[in-house]
Amino acid sequence: MNPLKNQTGSVGLVQNSSLNAIWNNNKKTIIAFLLILFLFLLGEIVVSNFLSMGQILLTIKLSAFIALFALCQMIVIAAGGAGLDLSVGFTATLTAILTASVMDGQNGNLLPAILVALAVGAVIGLANGALIAYVKLPPLVVTMAMASIIQGVINVYTAGKNITGKPAPILELIAAKSTGIFPNILFLLLIVAVVVMILLYKTKWGLKLFGVGTNETTAYLSGVNVKAVRLAAFVISGVTAGMIGLLLIGNMGIAFKDMGSSYVMPSIAAVVVGGVSLVGGEGNYFRVILGSIFLQTLTNLLVALGWGDAGKWLGFGIVLFALLIAYVSDRRKR
Amino acid sequence: MSQIKKSLKIENLKKIIMKQEFSSMLILLVMFVITAVLQNNFFERGSIIRNINAFAPLILLAMGQAVVILSGALDLSAGAALSLQTCILTYVMKQADPVTGVYALILSFIAAVLIGVINGIGIGYLRIPPVIITFATSYIWLGAALFIRPTPGGESVSWFKIFYDAKSAEGVPALIKAIGGIIPPALILVLVGCLIWYFISRTKTGRYIYAVGSSNDSAYATGINTARVQMTAFIINSVFIFLAALFFVGQNQSGDARMGDPMTLKAIAAAVVGGIALTGGKGSVYMAIVGALILSFVNKIIFFANIPNAYQTLVSGLIIIAAIASSMAYSHMNKKAMLKESK
Numbered sequence: 001m002n003p004l005k006n007q008t009g010s011v012g013l014v015q016n017s018s019l020n021a022i023w024n025n026n027k028k029t030i031i032a033f034l035l036i037l038f039l040f041l042l043g044e045i046v047v048s049n050f051l052s053m054g055q056i057l058l059t060i061k062l063s064a065f066i067a068l069f070a071l072c073q074m075i076v077i078a079a080g081g082a083g084l085d086l087s088v089g090f091t092a093t094l095t096a097i098l099t100a101s102v103m104d105g106q107n108g109n110l111l112p113a114i115l116v117a118l119a120v121g122a123v124i125g126l127a128n129g130a131l132i133a134y135v136k137l138p139p140l141v142v143t144m145a146m147a148s149i150i151q152g153v154i155n156v157y158t159a160g161k162n163i164t165g166k167p168a169p170i171l172e173l174i175a176a177k178s179t180g181i182f183p184n185i186l187f188l189l190l191i192v193a194v195v196v197m198i199l200l201y202k203t204k205w206g207l208k209l210f211g212v213g214t215n216e217t218t219a220y221l222s223g224v225n226v227k228a229v230r231l232a233a234f235v236i237s238g239v240t241a242g243m244i245g246l247l248l249i250g251n252m253g254i255a256f257k258d259m260g261s262s263y264v265m266p267s268i269a270a271v272v273v274g275g276v277s278l279v280g281g282e283g284n285y286f287r288v289i290l291g292s293i294f295l296q297t298l299t300n301l302l303v304a305l306g307w308g309d310a311g312k313w314l315g316f317g318i319v320l321f322a323l324l325i326a327y328v329s330d331r332r333k334r
Numbered sequence: 335m336s337q338i339k340k341s342l343k344i345e346n347l348k349k350i351i352m353k354q355e356f357s358s359m360l361i362l363l364v365m366f367v368i369t370a371v372l373q374n375n376f377f378e379r380g381s382i383i384r385n386i387n388a389f390a391p392l393i394l395l396a397m398g399q400a401v402v403i404l405s406g407a408l409d410l411s412a413g414a415a416l417s418l419q420t421c422i423l424t425y426v427m428k429q430a431d432p433v434t435g436v437y438a439l440i441l442s443f444i445a446a447v448l449i450g451v452i453n454g455i456g457i458g459y460l461r462i463p464p465v466i467i468t469f470a471t472s473y474i475w476l477g478a479a480l481f482i483r484p485t486p487g488g489e490s491v492s493w494f495k496i497f498y499d500a501k502s503a504e505g506v507p508a509l510i511k512a513i514g515g516i517i518p519p520a521l522i523l524v525l526v527g528c529l530i531w532y533f534i535s536r537t538k539t540g541r542y543i544y545a546v547g548s549s550n551d552s553a554y555a556t557g558i559n560t561a562r563v564q565m566t567a568f569i570i571n572s573v574f575i576f577l578a579a580l581f582f583v584g585q586n587q588s589g590d591a592r593m594g595d596p597m598t599l600k601a602i603a604a605a606v607v608g609g610i611a612l613t614g615g616k617g618s619v620y621m622a623i624v625g626a627l628i629l630s631f632v633n634k635i636i637f638f639a640n641i642p643n644a645y646q647t648l649v650s651g652l653i654i655i656a657a658i659a660s661s662m663a664y665s666h667m668n669k670k671a672m673l674k675e676s677k
Contacts, residue, residue, distance in 0.1 A: 082465060135659055136666075138612055140410065140465045144599050145655040152648025159644035265473055268466075278466055310484065314477025320470035321456070329460040 028275025028327070032290040035273070039297045047304040053181065055300075061183035063296035065251070067289045068189065068244050069267035070274075071196060072237035074288050076139070077271060078200070079233035080213035080280025083132070084268060086143040087124060088241040090150035092260035095120045095245030097154060100165030100255040110168040117242040124150065125238020129231035147264075154257060163255050171250030185247070189289070196285045209233065213280025265313070266295045269320045278328055295319075354609035354665060358624050365631035372638040383518045385634075387498070387585070390520035391578045393626040395597055396604035397527050398574030400622035403605055405567035406547035406614030407457050407464035411472035412575055412601055415449050416594035418479040419579030424488030424589035432505055435491035443576060449475065450572035454565025472598075479591035486590035490583055497523065497584030519584070523577045524623070531619050534570065543567050548615030603654040604629050606661050629657070 023030070043050030069088050076083040098120060099113040124146065131142045167175075174184050200206035211219040212229045220226050241260075249255045273291030276283055298319065302311040370376045395412055402409045422445050426438035449471075456467035495503035500514020514522075534540045542563045545553040554560045583589065608625025610617030636649055 082463060084466070084469075131655070131659060135662060137658060137662055138408070138465070140408070140469075141599070141602060141612070141658060142655065144410075145603075145651055145658070148596070148599060148647060149651035149655065152645065152651050155647050156644045159642070265469075268469065272466075278463065308480075308484070310477050310480030312477070313473045313480065317470055317473030317475075317477055321467070321474065324456070324462050324467055324470060325460055328462045328466070 029284075029287055029290065032274060032287060032294060036290065036294045036297055039294065039301055043297070043301045043304065047301070050301070050304065057178075057181060057183060059296050059300055060293060061185055062299075063289075063292040064183070064185045064189045065244065065248065066263060066266045066270050066295055067292035068192065068240070068247070069263045070270035070288045070292055071192065071285065072240045073267050073271050074276060074283045074285060075209070075233050075240075076237045077276065077278055078209055078213045078280055078283040079230050080216060081132070081139065081230065082278075083139045083230070083233065083280065084143065085128065085234065085237045085241075086140065086264055087128065087146040087150060088237060088244075088267060089260035089262065089264040090147045090154070091121055091124050091238055091241035092245035092248055092263070093255075093257065094124075094150050094154055095242040096249040096255040096259055097157060097163055097257075099246060100163060100167070100249055103165060103168045103171075105166035105168065107168045107170050110170055113168065113246065114243075117246050118239060120245075121239035121242025122235055123238075124241075125235035126231070128238065129234030132234060133227040133230035147261075151261075158257060163257075165255065167246070167249045167253065171246055172253065173250075175247045175250030176253070185251075188247075193285050193289065200283055200285075205229075205232075210281050210283075213282070215281075265316055266292070266299075269316055270295055272320055272323050272327065275327055354661065354668070355618070355621055355624075357664065358607065358609050358621060358628065362624050362628050362631070365628055365635070369631050369634050369638075372635065385630075386518050387520045387581075388634075389627060389630040390524050391581055392597070392600055392604060392630060393524050393623050394527050394574045394578040394581075395601035396608070396622040396626040397531065397619055398571035399601040400605040400608065400610050400617065400619045401531070401543065401567050401574075402464075402571045403602075403610050403612060404547045404614060404617060404619065405543045405564050406550055407564060407567065408468065408602065408612070409453065409568065409571055410465060410468040410598055411449075411453065411475055412571065413594035413596065413598035414472040414475035414479070415446075415572065415575050416579055416582070416597060417589075417591050418449070418475040418482075419445065419576055420582050420586075420589035420593065421479040421483040421488070421591055422589075423494075423579060423583045424490055424587075425482045427488075427490045427494070429489045429491060432491050432493055435494055438491075439580075442579065443573075446572040446576035447569055449575075450569030451565060453572075454561075454568040457568070458561030458564035476591065479589075483589050483591050486588060486593070488587075488589045490587040494580075494584050494587070497580045499584075520581055523581055527574055527577055528620070528623075530570070530573065535619070539563065539566055544615050546615075599654060600629060600650075601626075603657055607657045609661065609665075611665065612662075629653075 040051055040056070049055065069092070072085055072088045076085045095117040099116050102113045102116055103109045128139075128143055128146055131137050132139045174188055177184055179187075200209065208219070208224050208229050211222070211224055212226050216226055219229075245260065248259055252259060270291035271288055272278065273294050274284070274287035274289075275291075276288060295316065298315055299312055302308075302315050305311065307315075373381065375381045395416065399409055399412060419442055422442050423438045426441055427434045452474075453468055453471055456462050456471070457464045460467075492504040493506050496506055496510060496514055497519050500506070500511050500519055503511065503514075542553070542558050543566070545556075545558060546560045546563045550560055553563075582593070604626035605617075605622045606612060606625065607628050608617065608621035608623070610619075610622060610625075632653055633650065636646070636653075641649060
């Protein structure tokens with residue numbers, strides 16, 4: 001036997017296995033990255049000027065809103081029990097419409113507006129959470145019904161009058177303006193991401209949340225109040241959605257009836273694209289942000305191709321379907 | 335001896351009252367009486383037909399949803415599938431050419447089967463949670479419908495009215511017109527749906543749907559092809575949606591990519607109110623009709639209560655969530671009572 005040959009062989013093996021380890025640990029992150037890269041390259045080929053710096057930053061800015069909505073979904077999904085929150089977009093619309101007249105373009109009125117947003121979000125989150133955790137209704141049915149109730153409230157509030165009011169300048173600064181070439185909302189998103197990751201991975205509550213999501217019974221037997229954790233997850237989702245409402249009106253400058261509802265589907269899709277398990281028990285927000293960027297890029301591409309709404313929803317549906325097959329499908333033998 | 339008989343009778347009565355079917359029927363009766371009192375021409379032929387027309391689509395969707403729920407799944411794409419069907423039908427049909435109606439029927443039916451197969455593959459064979467996969471497919475249907483018909487509209491052949499008002503349909507044999515004149519077409523569509531389920535429930539597949547819904551793993555262990563059973567349930571659901579689409583196109587003569595959206599939740603709620611357990615395997619498809627009727631009567635009563643238009647979405651949303659919550663609470667209570675008794 002040639003010892004040298006043997007050695008090189010083993011070195012090759014080691015390299016191979018460490019590469020394998022990197023691949024296995026970050027498989028879904030790498031896939032998300034590659035998907036985004038693929039879309040940008042495809043966009044550059046099909047539509048000119050797709051890969052410019054300005055375009056990329058604009059994409060990331062718009063995807064920040066999807067990412068924030070996806071945060072609601074991620075927390076609720078992490079709590080397990082087939083959790084999803086279809087009411088987030090409507091909650092945001094409601095707070096935007098309610099706070100528009102409260103703020104009336106004055107920075108001084110920002111605090112009451114934030115209180116209104118907090119209250120609206122908390123009430124909706126509490127109602128969702130109570131019905132899901134304590135009455136044991138399926139999350140999708142509850143939040144879907146909640147969405148139609150909120151839409152009803154919006155209809156009643158806006159019936160026969162125009163929605164008046166403007167956002168506080170501070171909100172416009174955060175949501176719409178840029179510092180240099182970087183949109184300000186990016187900094188906010190980064191702060192939110194860090195806070196979320198600390199909450200989930202460094203606090204007791206995060207541990208409990210993942211515990212409940214991974215195995216409800218085990219969590220219960222180790223003394224975790226499963227119902228309270230699930231309720232809290234939905235309250236966080238509601239409150240976050242309420243706050244996003246403030247950012248939405250800050251970005252748009254006005255409030256209107258359907259401003260948030262179209263974010264519901266992308267927010268769920270972003271979590272799936274990010275490769276976060278829909279069964280619960282995990283949550284890597286950075287991957288969810290990547291998922292959001294992918295979806296926004298896809299939207300831009302489809303819009304640039306002139307496929308409009310139809311293309312957007314068809315594309316989102318197909319992407320979600322395909323990734324569900326790749327990530328969620330459970331084809332193991334029984 | 336007579337005492338034993340008496341106690342047996344009371345036991346039986348108790349069992350009947352404890353069943354959710356009984357309470358659903360009772361609620362339906364109450365709703366029926368209230369509506370009959372409020373609507374002063376309730377028993378006239380014209381208003382009976384109008385009511386049947388208003389109720390039939392939800393009944394059909396609720397029955398389809400019931401089949402899916404019994405098999406242990408849930409279909410969030412039902413409303414979008416309904417919209418897609420109306421778009422396909424009105425896209426293929428050209429008013430000037432009656433034959434296009436036949437093409438539309440065939441194509442729409444193929445689409446119905448395809449919709450069922452795609453949902454069924456995702457849930458049965460790939461074993462993705464039903465709620466999330468049908469959420470994804472609902473956007474595929476929506477996107478496809480928007481491609482065909484970006485704005486509401488389209489045209490339909492004139493004989494398509496036989497699915498709504500047979501008398502005003504043109505170019506149809508007198509016999510069909512006569513039958514449609516006696517029995518409202520909407521009722522015939524519901525009866526067709528009932529017949530379909532009647533025959534399927536007599537077959538092995540019908541019983542397998544219950545088995546798979548009760549316990550997927552046990553059903554699999556006894557050798558049932560659970561994936562195929564779940565797919566069949568979704569195809570049946572699709573056919574019910576197809577029937578509802580026929581009615582809508584007959585009525586409106588046009589298609590709309592977003593018309594079905596609010597129907598999904600209503601159909602699920604109707605099935606739950608009819609006593610079909612969301613956990614699967616428990617309940618009867620016919621009871622979905624009762625659930626749909628209850629919700630429809632409630633809607634009618636709201637209408638008579640003179641609630642402003644703006645409040646309608648709010649009230650119907652509140653009612654749906656209250657209905658679902660109370661039926662779930664009711665079945666929980668029953669389970670507890672039964673457990674106590676068996677002890």
